[in-house]
Amino acid sequence: MAIFLGDEIEEKEEIKALMKSLAKFIEKLGDLELENVEIRAEELTFIIQPMVGFTAQIPQITQKVEKKIETLLKAEFSPPIETYPGTITEVKIGATRSEGGSRRKVIKIGGEKTMPFYSFEALNPNKPAIAMDIFDMPIELAKSVRQHFEDVMHDPAEWAKRQVEDFGAEIVSLNLISTDPLIKDTSPKEAAKTVENVLQAVDVPLIIGGSGNKAKDPLVLEAAAEVASGERCILNSANIDNDYKRIARAAKQHNHIVVAFTPMDINNQKKLNRLLLDEGLSKEQIIIDPTTAALGYGLDYTLSLMERIKLAGLLGDPDLQMPILASTSNSWGAREAWMKSEEWGPKEYRGPLWETVTTITAMMAGGDLFMLSHPATVRIIKRLIESLYGEVNADQRIQDWITDIGL
Amino acid sequence: MPEKVTLLSVYRYLPQTNCGECGEPNCMAFASKLLDRRATPDNCPPLKKPKYKEQLAKLIELIAPPIKxxxxxxxxxxxxxxxxxxxxxxxxxxxxxxxxxxxxxxxxxxxxxxxxxxxxxxxxxxxxxxxxxxxxxxxxxxxxxxxxxxxxxxxxxxxxxxxxxxxxxxxxxxxxxxxxxxxxxxxxxxxxxxxxxxxxxxxxxxxxxxxxxxxxxxxxxxxxxxxxxxxxxxxxxxxxxxxxxxxxxxxxxxxxxxxxxxxxxxxxxxxxxxxxxxxxxxxxxxxxxxxxxxxxxxxxxxxxxxxxxxxxxxxxxxxxxxxxxxxxxxxxxxYTDPRKPVSVESGLRVIGKPDEKSPVFLTTNFALTYFTVANDLESAGINCYLLVLDAEGLAVEVSVAGGQFNPSKVKDLFTSSGIEKMVKHKKLIIPGLAARLKGEIEDLTGWEVIVGPRDSSQIKSFLTKYWA
Missing domain, CATH: 3.20.20.20 (Dihydropteroate synthase-like)
Incomplete structure (x- = not known):
């Protein structure tokens, strides 16, 4: 509403008309509030013409006149910093010769003092780490993943080398799926040989996974722990309903780390973590896997669980202060990642992007270690982590984006 | 809204007449809906009266979210x-x-x-x-x-x-x-x-x-x-x-x-x-x-x-x-609401016009899994029965690993759905990702279990091979 009132407003016909309609309006409403009206007058008199049949009371006029702002109102921003009573435990993966192993590289994860990448309040000491999957037998994989190592899938040692040397895996995640009684029923002893071969082929730490068979996994992981004694591998995984005691004992005896896996349940996660601690594992020997669902297939559960766990740990819950493992290569199970579809566009791009977006989400929610499949995801996530740690100085100008982003 | 907002502080600004015009039994119930944002002040007709004008303004301010x-x-x-x-x-x-x-x-x-x-x-x-x-x-x-x-x-x-x-x-x-x-x-x-x-x-x-x-x-x-x-x-x-x-x-x-x-x-x-x-x-x-x-x-x-x-x-x-x-x-x-499980009702679904020879499929009640499987069966024109297992709203792989998808639940589903009386064969097709439950389901139900494809998009070609 903009009414410009001059000095002689009482005498102007149009103002009189305006007042008349204003009065009628007021009669209907009872009162009037002038909002955002700029009044440029020394003194203002409302003269309402007496009219036949017009009996409305002269209303109270409240003025809410905004001052004309001439200069920018200055305000200072100060970062809303919080401190947390708890710290996430730092876990060292792999052991060098002097530490009783044979790895040339060891990786540290965890140790957070704040939520992921909240570097305005604290710098978390360790960057998230990247593991790449290999299997102890050729398996069905999406073509866009498979093409990068199809020629070495029959040889886990060569496959491991490819992941480390060509694609930059910081950790190799060896999945002994052939031990599944329904697949090849490979014996724990045979499986342990594969572990030895891979340990010799690469100098990075290992994650050693079973087949998911509840009865067999503890035996397989036990045998693997023995041949890898002192290497501080990650045994994947102890569950509430498998023989987690056997796995914990093997880890303790041979200096390894155990993954505590629970399916989407924070209370069971706490319970399992406590059970493993009770078995004599130190906090530095446990990593938790609260289940990673793929983008579009329950990732919402995963991200909220990870945030809850990380926050609980930072707030001081000792049962949830372990670093988080996220098997984001699970995203290849989503049909959007591998299925041919005109509607969804080329799967060669869509597939790796599906894995990358799943990983970004798990990383922002609190994941510390990722299992990945596609080399492009590894490259992009590594670069992203370096950026978020401020390790790359950028000279990016965005001020003119409106004109400068092309067609 | 800020944490300090309580049920009583919201109630204070309501008419407190328990008129029921909002559809709630009383003003306190409405206050509770306002508090968790299932209702807005608009839903209370009396509040629009001039005499509540000031109260309404205060209420709106009180429950305004911190992000406009x-x-x-x-x-x-x-x-x-x-x-x-x-x-x-x-x-x-x-x-x-x-x-x-x-x-x-x-x-x-x-x-x-x-x-x-x-x-x-x-x-x-x-x-x-x-x-x-x-x-x-x-x-x-x-x-x-x-x-x-x-x-x-x-x-x-x-x-x-x-x-x-x-x-x-x-x-x-x-x-x-x-x-x-x-x-x-x-x-x-x-x-x-x-x-x-x-x-x-x-x-x-x-x-x-x-x-x-x-x-x-x-x-x-x-x-x-x-x-x-x-x-x-x-x-x-x-x-x-x-x-x-x-x-x-x-x-x-x-x-x-x-x-x-x-x-x-x-x-x-x-x-x-x-x-x-x-x-x-x-x-x-x-x-x-x-x-x-x-x-x-x-x-x-x-x-x-x-x-x-x-x-x-x-x-x-x-x-x-x-x-x-x-x-x-x-x-x-x-943006899914974490307060609501993303699941559908478990039980039996009829796809197309099945008869006593039609195949019986099993899946979980995770909404996305269910809709995907049902849609694939329908678009492939397959007449069949689809058993939807209560896996607590989880997808197949996760619920098999976590035990929410287990053979005894399959057996219970057989009983509650009455599927045994609807078909003459005793063959159940389970998701490929639940393959490891094959033996146990067979032992518990006495049915033959056929491991289906890992993804339901492959069901049609699977059926031509494995279902005479």
Whole structure:
């Protein structure tokens, strides 16, 4: 509403008309509030013409006149910093010769003092780490993943080398799926040989996974722990309903780390973590896997669980202060990642992007270690982590984006 | 709403007559609905009476979310952003899904503009009962020509029904678009107020009653100053663009800024920063000589990153569906209500017209799994029975690993569904991802278990091989 009132407003016909309609309006409403009206007058008199049949009371006029702002109102921003009573435990993966192993590289994860990448309040000491999957037998994989190592899938040692040397895996995640009684029923002893071969082929730490068979996994992981004694591998995984005691004992005896896996349940996660601690594992020997669902297939559960766990740990819950493992290569199970579809566009791009977006989400929610499949995801996530740690100085100008982003 | 708001403090501002006009038994029940945002003060008819005017105003202020809800556009495609109550979705739920806009440049040829608008508007993917869509179009004035821009704005407005973002830092250009672009009464978002242009810009926003974005890259004190100034002028529909850099240490700064803005508003009650935040992942396209595939990929990553850290509005450039699909799907994930399980009812479903020889399939009650399987069976024209197992709303792989999907539940489902009386054979097809349960299910039910494909898209070819 903009009414410009001059000095002689009482005498102007149009103002009189305006007042008349204003009065009628007021009669209907009872009162009037002038909002955002700029009044440029020394003194203002409302003269309402007496009219036949017009009996409305002269209303109270409240003025809410905004001052004309001439200069920018200055305000200072100060970062809303919080401190947390708890710290996430730092876990060292792999052991060098002097530490009783044979790895040339060891990786540290965890140790957070704040939520992921909240570097305005604290710098978390360790960057998230990247593991790449290999299997102890050729398996069905999406073509866009498979093409990068199809020629070495029959040889886990060569496959491991490819992941480390060509694609930059910081950790190799060896999945002994052939031990599944329904697949090849490979014996724990045979499986342990594969572990030895891979340990010799690469100098990075290992994650050693079973087949998911509840009865067999503890035996397989036990045998693997023995041949890898002192290497501080990650045994994947102890569950509430498998023989987690056997796995914990093997880890303790041979200096390894155990993954505590629970399916989407924070209370069971706490319970399992406590059970493993009770078995004599130190906090530095446990990593938790609260289940990673793929983008579009329950990732919402995963991200909220990870945030809850990380926050609980930072707030001081000792049962949830372990670093988080996220098997984001699970995203290849989503049909959007591998299925041919005109509607969804080329799967060669869509597939790796599906894995990358799943990983970004798990990383922002609190994941510390990722299992990945596609080399492009590894490259992009590594670069992203370096950026978020401020390790790359950028000279990016965005001020003119409106004109400068092309067609 | 801030944590201190209690049921009683909300109740205090209600009429307390227990009239029931809102559909609740009494005012206390209504207060509880207001508190967890299942109702708005609008739903209480008596509150609209003049005598409650003051009370209503106080109530609205009391329950206002710390992040203002800002409405962009008008009519059926109106987009609401902001309105957030919490930092993390598990604390309550996130309201108002991130709006996604795609840009159109006024330097494009007219027919290309029309084509692009139609393409953007037609993007539509059905997923778990939702339709995923792009919400807005951002019209960029790259020509720096007011006449061209206002012409293109009107062309875009005529070509599609999506709300618009009008992008130029020159208030004269935006004025031209509002005067001649036929969008003056459609509440486009005006992008953007800066340290240089705020005087003319704010006049424009007031005159046309449009929401505005403030732009001050990597400078939160300036963001606060601009907003404070706009508020004093009487502008309250504001969107914050603190810059969304996508590279190196600047990306780190941008992510930090997003977090700090949101935390300052929610935890510190900073009224200057209690507005929706926007990101412009489209800036990845400013790099010259870049492969379009690389740019689209990077842009989708940045959009996902910023959406994970509180972005309420995104302006993107790619129109490639393979790059947009993950972003749209992520939005659907982040904005599901964590208070509601994403599941369907367990039990028996009849697909097509099955008879006593028809196959029997098993799946879980996770909504997405169920809809995918049911849809694949229907579109393949398979007459069959589909048993839906209560796996506590989890997908097959996860629930098999976690034990929610187990043989004794299969046996119970046999009994409760009565499937044994509906078919003459004793063959059950289970999901490929549940293969390891084959033996146990056979032992427990006495049925033969056939391991189906790992993905239901393969069911048709599977059936021709394994089902005579």
């Amino acid at each position: 809800e800002v409405k962009l556009g008008v009519g059926e495609n109106l987009v609401k952003i902001g309105g957030k109550e919490v930092m993390y979705r598990h604390e309550l739920t996130y309201h108002n899904p991130t709006a996604i806009a795609i840009d159109v440049s006024d330097t494009m040829d007219d027919d290309k503009i029309v084509e692009r608008c139609k393409k953007i508007e037609s993007i539509s993917i059905v997923r778990i009962g939702d339709t995923l869509k792009v919400n807005m179009i951002a019209v960029r004035c790259a020509s720096k020509d007011p006449d061209r821009f206002s012409y293109v704005v009107s062309l875009v407005a005529r070509s599609c029904n999506l709300p618009l973002i009008l992008c130029s830092f020159d208030p004269k250009i935006l004025r031209a678009a509002l005067e001649k672009g036929q969008v003056a009464n459609k509440r486009p978002l005006l992008y953007a107020v800066t340290e240089e242009n705020w005087r003319e810009f704010s006049e424009l926003a007031k005159q046309y009653d449009c929401p505005v974005a403030v732009f001050a890259p990597n400078n939160l004190s300036l963001i606060k100053s601009l907003i404070k100034t706009l508020q004093a002028i009487g502008i309250h529909d504001i969107v914050i663009d603190a810059g969304s850099y996508t590279e190196g240490n600047l990306l780190r700064d941008s992510v930090n800024n997003f977090i700090m803005i949101r935390r300052a508003a929610i935890k510190r009650g900073d009224k200057d920063l209690g507005y929706p935040i926007m990101a412009v992942p489209a800036v990845v396209w400013m790099v010259e000589n870049q492969e379009p595939v690389i740019a689209s990929y990077r842009e989708a990553c940045m959009a996902s990153l910023f959406m994970n850290r509180f972005a309420d509005l995104l302006i993107m450039h790619t129109s490639e569906i393979w790059a947009l699909l993950p972003v749209l799907t992520l939005r659907q994930n982040i």
